[in-house]
Amino acid sequence: MKLTERKEKIIQAVIDSYTESCEPVSSADIKAKYIPSLSTATIRNELAALEDMGYLDQPHTSAGRVPTANAYKLYVEKLMPRKELSSSELDIIKKYFNNTVLEIGDLLRSTAKVISEITNLAGIAYVKNIGSAIIKNIKIIKITDTLAIIVIVTDRGVLKDSTVTVSEEMSEDYLRSASEFISKVFANHTILEICNPDEIINQITNEFRMVFDAIVEVLKNYVSDDSGKEIVLEGGSKLLEQPEFSTIGKARAVYEMFESKEKLAPVLKNEDFGLTFNITEDVNKPECAIVTANLEAHGVNIGKAGVIGPIRMDYPKIVSVLDYIGKTVGNLVDNDKK
Amino acid sequence: MKLTERKEKIIQAVIDSYTESCEPVSSADIKAKYIPSLSTATIRNELAALEDMGYLDQPHTSAGRVPTANAYKLYVEKLMPRKELSSSELDIIKKYFNNTVLEIGDLLRSTAKVISEITNLAGIAYVKNIGSAIIKNIKIIKITDTLAIIVIVTDRGVLKDSTVTVSEEMSEDYLRSASEFISKVFANHTILEICNPDEIINQITNEFRMVFDAIVEVLKNYVSDDSGKEIVLEGGSKLLEQPEFSTIGKARAVYEMFESKEKLAPVLKNEDFGLTFNITEDVNKPECAIVTANLEAHGVNIGKAGVIGPIRMDYPKIVSVLDYIGKTVGNLVDNDKK
DNA sequence: CTTAGCAATCAATATTAATGAGTGCTAATA
DNA sequence: TATTAGCACTCATTAATATTGATTGCTAAG
Numbered sequence: 001m002k003l004t005e006r007k008e009k010i011i012q013a014v015i016d017s018y019t020e021s022c023e024p025v026s027s028a029d030i031k032a033k034y035i036p037s038l039s040t041a042t043i044r045n046e047l048a049a050l051e052d053m054g055y056l057d058q059p060h061t062s063a064g065r066v067p068t069a070n071a072y073k074l075y076v077e078k079l080m081p082r083k084e085l086s087s088s089e090l091d092i093i094k095k096y097f098n099n100t101v102l103e104i105g106d107l108l109r110s111t112a113k114v115i116s117e118i119t120n121l122a123g124i125a126y127v128k129n130i131g132s133a134i135i136k137n138i139k140i141i142k143i144t145d146t147l148a149i150i151v152i153v154t155d156r157g158v159l160k161d162s163t164v165t166v167s168e169e170m171s172e173d174y175l176r177s178a179s180e181f182i183s184k185v186f187a188n189h190t191i192l193e194i195c196n197p198d199e200i201i202n203q204i205t206n207e208f209r210m211v212f213d214a215i216v217e218v219l220k221n222y223v224s225d226d227s228g229k230e231i232v233l234e235g236g237s238k239l240l241e242q243p244e245f246s247t248i249g250k251a252r253a254v255y256e257m258f259e260s261k262e263k264l265a266p267v268l269k270n271e272d273f274g275l276t277f278n279i280t281e282d283v284n285k286p287e288c289a290i291v292t293a294n295l296e297a298h299g300v301n302i303g304k305a306g307v308i309g310p311i312r313m314d315y316p317k318i319v320s321v322l323d324y325i326g327k328t329v330g331n332l333v334d335n336d337k338k
Numbered sequence: 339m340k341l342t343e344r345k346e347k348i349i350q351a352v353i354d355s356y357t358e359s360c361e362p363v364s365s366a367d368i369k370a371k372y373i374p375s376l377s378t379a380t381i382r383n384e385l386a387a388l389e390d391m392g393y394l395d396q397p398h399t400s401a402g403r404v405p406t407a408n409a410y411k412l413y414v415e416k417l418m419p420r421k422e423l424s425s426s427e428l429d430i431i432k433k434y435f436n437n438t439v440l441e442i443g444d445l446l447r448s449t450a451k452v453i454s455e456i457t458n459l460a461g462i463a464y465v466k467n468i469g470s471a472i473i474k475n476i477k478i479i480k481i482t483d484t485l486a487i488i489v490i491v492t493d494r495g496v497l498k499d500s501t502v503t504v505s506e507e508m509s510e511d512y513l514r515s516a517s518e519f520i521s522k523v524f525a526n527h528t529i530l531e532i533c534n535p536d537e538i539i540n541q542i543t544n545e546f547r548m549v550f551d552a553i554v555e556v557l558k559n560y561v562s563d564d565s566g567k568e569i570v571l572e573g574g575s576k577l578l579e580q581p582e583f584s585t586i587g588k589a590r591a592v593y594e595m596f597e598s599k600e601k602l603a604p605v606l607k608n609e610d611f612g613l614t615f616n617i618t619e620d621v622n623k624p625e626c627a628i629v630t631a632n633l634e635a636h637g638v639n640i641g642k643a644g645v646i647g648p649i650r651m652d653y654p655k656i657v658s659v660l661d662y663i664g665k666t667v668g669n670l671v672d673n674d675k676k
Numbered sequence: 677c678t679t680a681g682c683a684a685t686c687a688a689t690a691t692t693a694a695t696g697a698g699t700g701c702t703a704a705t706a
Numbered sequence: 707t708a709t710t711a712g713c714a715c716t717c718a719t720t721a722a723t724a725t726t727g728a729t730t731g732c733t734a735a736g
Contacts, residue, residue: 060718062697362729689725696720697716
């Protein structure tokens with residue numbers, strides 16, 4: 001059957017109404033709020049047709065209609081109006097990033113948090129494949145007699161400082177020369193390359209060998225991180241406010257999903273810009289959807305940011321938020337810094 | 339009425355049973371599981387007396403007894419058996435801290451997380467009054483042409499790095515001299531003193547004045563942090579598993595409490611080692627308790643760590659965990675580092 | 677002081693009935 | 707052929723009622 005313009009209009013009406021109220025939409029609702037020119041009987045005929053076509057669903061015989069995942073797909077791809085971010089939303093975003101954020105972990109946390117705050121859903125962010133980050137610079141700074149901090153600057157940002165114990169004899173000057181030398185050797189190599197330092201290893205004079213080994217150790221730590229650790233999730237509790245999760249069973253099911261972030265990993269790593277429905281499987285079925293966008297920093301695709309929520313979401317808003325954040329976060333971090 | 343030994347034994351039985359099952363405890367339960375030598379009628383008489391004394395409560399006439407907050411207070415102060423941490427629990431703790439944790443924010447996060455993991459409740463940690471931290475050392479490291487990282491070492495740990503923009507003309511050497519000079523001036527002053535630099539300001543030669551100002555700005559940022567920001571909460575979702583929060587209303591009430599951490603601040607800042615009951619007020623009454631212990635690092639009391647959960651908690655375990663973590667976390671961080 | 681025995685209480689569960697929102701279908705209309 | 711009014715039918719939701727069973731408090735005897 002053909003999807004006429006009128007049918008699309010009705011799908012849109014059902015989604016709009018359902019997004020707002022989370023209640024099945026009746027033919028009378030549609031007539032009252034969206035299409036007064038049609039009779040409820042006509043609308044009912046169309047609704048029945050759309051149900052046959054797989055766009056709508058009926059919880060039970062005497063209930064209104066509810067959009068299916070298919071309807072949402074159509075909606076997001078074709079019907080959805082585009083929306084600009086409001087200035088207050090832009091303000092919120094700026095507020096989150098004007099406090100110097102440079103370290104990658106912080107960046108992810110802030111990203112997920114701000115997404116959650118604006119959408120009132122759970123925000124998610126992750127950095128992909130950190131092993132392919134290109135090293136720009138490495139600094140080793142002695143901060144006490146026996147402790148030094150290692151700062152690793154990559155094309156994606158600064159890695160979280162690690163500390164290493166050093167012997168008291170290693171002077172600040174020595175460590176400085178070491179980091180200068182090592183920076184030169186490592187520069188423009190990826191972390192992964194350094195972790196398998198077969199080719200580079202020979203360039204290292206014995207003098208700096210100990211420091212060299214310590215740094216490789218630190219880098220290996222990043223790469224070996226077990227899956228899921230690089231995924232940050234913020235504002236999960238916001239989902240409790242959604243009527244979809246208003247029974248304790250469904251709420252728990254969602255949180256179980258959050259606990260084992262590894263399960264989310266494959267979903268996140270899949271598509272480019274994506275909508276995914278029905279993350280959680282059968283049983284208690286909280287019926288989640290996840291929307292993600294690529295996250296860019298300094299022109300490099302560093303990972304993804306997204307939203308997890310019920311399938312019934314304010315997609316226009318979410319898409320515009322993710323779009324904006326994905327493209328600007330990186331710039332906010334270094335260029336816009338005043 | 340006197341609290342006889344037998345009455346104490348019965349209170350303990352009620353708490354033990356209720357802690358395990360979260361069900362009101364009947365006289366028959368007590369006879370069967372704890373005190374077979376007494377008849378249920380005798381136990382009932384005692385239960386009635388304990389109710390009069392304010393130690394027990396009855397949800398309704400035909401229900402068993404439930405301990406009151408008073409009973410828990412008595413339990414924790416007098417009746418509770420002490421418990422050692424199991425070796426698997428010690429292993430978990432070590433695992434969390436053997437990956438170099440030095441920055442204070444990381445330390446708090448790890449502390450709250452590990453507490454949550456071991457107790458299966460929400461873990462909380464906060465650092466008090468960071469303004470009184472004593473500065474040991476300050477380093478400014480140029481990492482790109484126009485960006486530098488500021489590392490501030492205090493007696494409580496390293497503050498999260500901030501970045502500042504620098505002009506290209508400022509050479510690495512210049513910044514190094516600047517940090518050496520400023521370190522000397524700031525050393526052994528508290529952050530708060532530096533933020534009101536009236537007395538110290540004169541010692542600063544014009545040469546380093548710009549760098550000086552930038553650092554003071556960064557320090558002010560820490561001190562001005564609005565209340566609640568320094569409080570870290572982890573594992574809140576664990577509470578969903580507790581039967582006390584098994585209605586969505588109560589679960590939401592708890593999360594609302596979490597959202598506004600400022601409300602927790604006064605509770606946390608109060609006592610030395612503390613038990614606090616009934617954090618949340620009337621209405622939906624999730625009836626939380628919070629148990630806190632002081633957190634020490636390098637011999638300095640840096641803040642608190644604690645647990646938030648239902649009043650019905652495994653206090654012996656919680657007290658031993660907090661005790662251990664409060665005393666050792668600081669050492670794990672710098673001394674035990676291998 | 678302790679205990680057996682028993683009536684009384686009351687939450688929890690199951691049962692049944694009443695309500696009403698919303699549909700699908702039929703037949704009339706444009 | 708597409709639209710619409712009308713009406714019987716369905717079924718979740720709510721309310722009303724009855725049933726069950728766990729547990730107590732009290733009395734009277736040991």
